[in-house]
Amino acid sequence: MANWFVNEGLSIFVILVWLGINAFLFEHFYIVYLDKKFYYTRELTGDALSWARASAACLNFNCLLILLPVCRNLLSFLRGSCQCFSRNVTRQLDRNLTFHKLVAYMIALHTAIHTIAHLFNLERFMDGQLDNHDTIQYTLSQIGNIEGQAYLNPIRSNDTNPTVIAFTTIAGLTGVVITLALILIITSSMEVIRRSYFEVFWYIHHLFVIFFIGLVFHGAGRIVRGQTNLNASDPDLCAKNFKTWGQNTSCPVPEFAGNPPMTWKWVVGPMFLYVCERLVRFWRSMQKVVITKVVTHPSKTIELQMKKKGWKMEVGQYVFLQCPSISQFEWHPFTLTSAPEEDYFSVHIRIVGDWTQKLFTAYGGDKTDFQEAWKMPKMAVDGPFGTASEDVFRYDAVMLVGAGIGVTPFASILKSVWYRYSNNVTEPKLKRIYFYWVCRETNAFEWFADLLRSLEAQMAEKGNADFLSYNIYLTKWDDNEAAHFALTHDEKKDPITGLEKKTLYGRPNWENEFKTIGSNHTNTKVGVFLCGPEALAKTLSKQCNSSSDANPLGVQFIFNKENF
Incomplete structure (x- = not known):
């Protein structure tokens, strides 16, 4: 047990803390939506309301985390700053992609819970409009028909259906978009696709931009609504007298307001950090790179030796390479094979796919005659980034x-x-x-x-x-x-x-x-x-x-x- 704890103890502790926060948020917000403020909302939706909002809270938390493990410059900075701490602290940064995947799976789980719960909610909202006139659900659904009166049921007519609502409301439309984006991102990240069709994985993974835009605007419609006049119309006293609401001062018609959108408060910080990350990487990728030497090695391996102004590296680091003549968007990671003491930096690339084969050809790997360096295609370099x-x-x-x-x-x-x-x-x-x-x-x-x-x-x-x-x-x-x-x-x-x-x-x-x-x-x-x-x-x-x-x-x- 002690042996295992040396290697895995801190990682397991981090995972347990993460799971604990998820469990706490789910339970806390589940209970919050059992509050009296949402009594009438639950009359329409049942327990699906608490399930939807509890999973939404966990989604906010995990969407806060999902971008941080892929902020490579931030991780490299932290790795350099953590030298005064134990090796165990630094080693956790090396598991950034593993944690990124775990957070993605958690997002997928809570997206499924959130979506299913809201499908039940839509059905029950629709049932409220179609219900018998003597039910509290129908009475609550009619609130808002008078000018200036705030509604509770977002479905305002019985001449519609949940599918139309899903594609004509802000919450419904953005929900469909971010769910489809998430499905595509996760399925294209499978090992078999990532290894065999890296370009597919790379392009589809950038749907995360659409995902986050949709996420920020998802709550703007304020569909989930709570009662605002609890003191004047206490549900414990007035719910059973719903037929006489407004006919006496003791039980006026309940008033409702939508919850303000909260997701942006969770994700604006990580989104800002990620934008800064991309700006730094863009600036570095635009710096001039000079190819000084190309060496073709046995076993389909090509070595590129390069120079770049202001270049600094440590042993074992890696870079992302982009060759614009092959693709304007694709960046591929390669470990540096040069030492910090050398006046150039180099990578050894094995030819195993379409992009590497095109790179091999572009830099004359299939030719025996001397190639002028200035005639070679341009290369953009982003990095270096820290590793274990x-x-x-x-x-x-x-x-x-x-x-x-x-x-x-x-x-x-x-x-x-x-x-x-x-x-x-x-x-x-x-x-x-x-x-x-x-x-x-x-x-x-x-x-x-x-x-x-x-x-x-x-x-x-x-x-x-x-x-x-x-x-x-x-x-x-x-x-x-x-x-x-x-x-x-x-x-x-x-x-x-x-x-x-x-x-x-x-x-x-x-x-x-x-x-x-x-x-x-x-x-x-x-x-x-x-x-x-x-x-x-x-x-x-x-x-x-x-x-x-x-x-x-x-x-x-x-x-x-x-x-x-």
Whole structure:
């Protein structure tokens, strides 16, 4: 339990607080609409009124939160400001997209409750107009027919239906629009669509602008109404005498007024922050970017080296790239593979989709002749933004685990380590790096092997060969490759990477790896950093929990995952 709490305790606490606030708001506003002020409204709608308003309160709260996790500049600023706090506080910022999704699911849940409750309300409002003349529902529905008298029932005629009301009132029309927008946003965010049709996800996700505009105006019609003359016409005394309302001074006709719209008060702050976020990102994206070098690597990978005035970065950060000649609107995230010490910044992009294929062609990746830099298409860069990898140098020892192209953030880290050792700039905190790279194809190793060879030689020259321990795993090979590996197994250097340490075949035995590292670093917090698939993340997360010492002063494995 203690081991699990180290990695997940604060995150679970945050989620419980969030759920608790949702539960409190729902219960509080459910009870508020059981108040005497809404006695006559409930006579028309029943308990559906409380359900609709309680869910609306939760919607307001979650719509306040939904934009904050995607304000990337704000998160980067907070990450930089939180260095004086514990690593656990900073790590919560790395789970911004997970929290964003949870809030979206909560919005979907309360939207469903709110919509269903109001459908019942519309039906009952309609029934009130069509009811027998001797019922209180019919009597309440006729209030407002006299000039200057405020209505209670928003359906003012029996010659209509709920569908017409839904599309001819502010509340109904905006409700339909924001519900449809929400359905499209959530369905297009499914993993299969996001990975296979990223452009569809990207464009549809921007319907959130329509969603928030509709949300702000949704309550402007003031359909939910409460009684304003409770002192003059007490429902407890006058409800049973509804037939004689206005005929004596003790029970005058009830007067009603609509509740003022409240949603804008909840969302105006986050909307302002998000607009500022977009303005900052727009300003940065308009700054000139110079492509200094394009390198085509094996395994369908292209490297872009760029320069930008005033550029500053930290290890492991990422940027968004836009190529206007390919698309004026699409921005795609890529991890920086350069180090802060270099006078340029770079990204390695694997060609796996339509946009990356067009980028590959646009920058001459399919050509063998020299390309003039000034002839290349313009590139817009937004960032850099902070990630979990920034915390690498805050640990005494770290495990870096990359899968395939997921090795890119660690290229930045290892390059930075190389430069620090080259310039005799030692890192007082970090004493040991354990690097694991799991890949399916041999070609994928080639572009990264040069860096590892340089770092390996540098550490040996400095007499600190134990500083970096790396293990490269190949998970897929054919018969010809297997025969070649067998023949060259006894050679001094690995036949695939050219490194002193040989490539391993298969997958790592994580239990053994964690045991070995734990025995080497007793009484130490070991940072575990992953850039890879969710299945591997679950495996490493569980292993961190099970391998950490029950004694808080013993070895503790702290799990961190890249998310963008």
